[in-house]
Amino acid sequence: MFFRKITTRKNGKEYVYIKLIENYRANGKVKQRVVANFGSIENLSPNRINGLILSLKKLYKEVEAQDQKNFDFNELTSQIPSLKELLSKTRIMQELRNVIVQEPVVQILDALIIKSMVAPEVKTPIHEVCRQMGLAEANSIQFxxxxxxxxxxxxxxxxxKARLPDAQESGIIHKPVYIHMVNSVLQGNSFHVDVAGSLYSPQNYRKKFTLLLACDEDNNPFDFEIVKDNNELSAKIKQLVNRLTHYLTGDVIILDGKDSLDESSVPYPVAYHTREIPKEAALLLLSQGRAVYEGKVFFNTIKLEQKNEAEIKEIKANLAKVSAGLENIRADILLGKLNKEAQVRKRADAVIKANNCQDLVATSLMKPAKPLSTRLKRRS
Structure with missing residues (x-):
């Protein structure tokens, strides 16, 4: 569902109304209908909008709490022994048991994995869920x-080491590994713990850090390091590369999108953003994804961006709006209201731009049987 502004004119005056719209499918087609009418935009002050948001949040928490309450943990209990047995036979747990020998810690790790498999939708604190499921008797600090x-x-x-057999079978160990440098912020609350295990002196914190994420050429993560101080950047990169090259034989390439590194500070290939690409190299990039021109190597990479839950919901809502808008254009084409390519392209681009989806959606005109198609751009 999404909000839409409806503009009308009467007696030379413009009126703007706010309506809540939802998409639904009927007879194989996506249609829209009005769920609620919020009246004139003049009557919606910021305070009233905030009140509506708070009311929706309260309702959401009540519905979520009811869902958690209705979740039947007893139904899952019978599956747990067989899941534990299967988990104990996996390569990852066998390798971890070689380095983590404390049984209570292993039990908690088992509990985390099993919970994520059988009850990923349960939002109750993890230690409480695992206790209810009979997986682990531990508090939040122990988790x-x-x-x-x-x-x-x-x-x-x-x-x-647990991934090596699969990597060897697919030949990944001989292919390049790319280290993405992702700048981010860690924020939340911290506590002190007394001898009895009670929490006190809560403090808010906000810390910047850089995530070094090592991925294969298909963007599957291999390993990572967290850099809390930029002075440690070169040392952390070296630590990560040494760990990777101990098991992998492919080249390690560091993707430095913000020119954070001096080439002399790390003895590994470093890739920087290219602001101007020669025409000959650009043509090769389009056809091959990689080009060597005048001794320089050019290649495309996928940008990694962290998105929180609210941003993901907003992106999904915007994509739904784009889909609905493009369906309207498609209908106009079929009805003969739009018959010029320039008009169609202009309207489609306007819909995409209005919903901030230029980096996510592209349009292309096709044969008359399917006048307009959309495709999602690859993004991670």
Whole structure:
């Protein structure tokens, strides 16, 4: 569902109304209908809109809480023994058990994996869910410490070794590995813990960090490092590369999109953004995805962006609006209201631009049987 502004004119005066619209499918076609009418935009002050948002949030929490309450954990209990047995036979758990020998920690890791498999939609705190499912009797601090163990060097190596057989079969170990440098912010609350395990002195924090994410050429993650201080950047890159090259034979290429690195600071190939690409190289890029021109190598990469839940919902809503708008254009074409390519392209581009989807959606005109098609641009 989404909001739409409807503009009408009467007696020379313009009126703007707000309506809540939803898409639905009927007879194989996407149609729209009005769910609610919010009246004139003049009557919607910022305070009234905020009140509506707060009311929806409250309703959402009530519905979510009811869903969690209705979740039947007993139904899953019978599956847990067989899942634990299957999990114990996986390469990843066998490798982890070689480096994490404390049984309570292993039990928590088992619980985390099984919970994500059988009840991913449950939003209750993870330690409470696992206790209800009979997976692990541990508090939130113990779960946190178990997750920290996964970030230790020995556990990282175990993860890579567990993936090696698959990588060897597919030949990935001989292909290039790309290290993406993703700048981000970690924010939340921190607490002190007393001897009894009680939390006190809550503090808000906001810390910038750089995620070094190593991926294969299909953007499947291999490994990562977190850099909290830019002075540690070169050392962390070296640590990550050394870990990768111990098991992988392909070249390691660092993608530096913001010119954060000095080529002399790291003894590995570093790729930077190219602002001007020679025409000959650009033609090769279109056909091959890679080009060598005047001793320089040019290639395309996929940009990685972190999106929070609200941003993802907004993107999905915008894509739904674009889909509905393009369907309207398609209908006008079939009805003969639009018969010029320039008009169709102009309207389609306007719909995409109005919903901020230029980087997500592209349009192309095709044969009369299918006048207008859309495709999503690859993005991760």
């Amino acid at each position: 946190y410490n178990a997750l920290r163990r996964l970030g230790e060097e020995s556990a990282r190596i175990a993860f890579i």
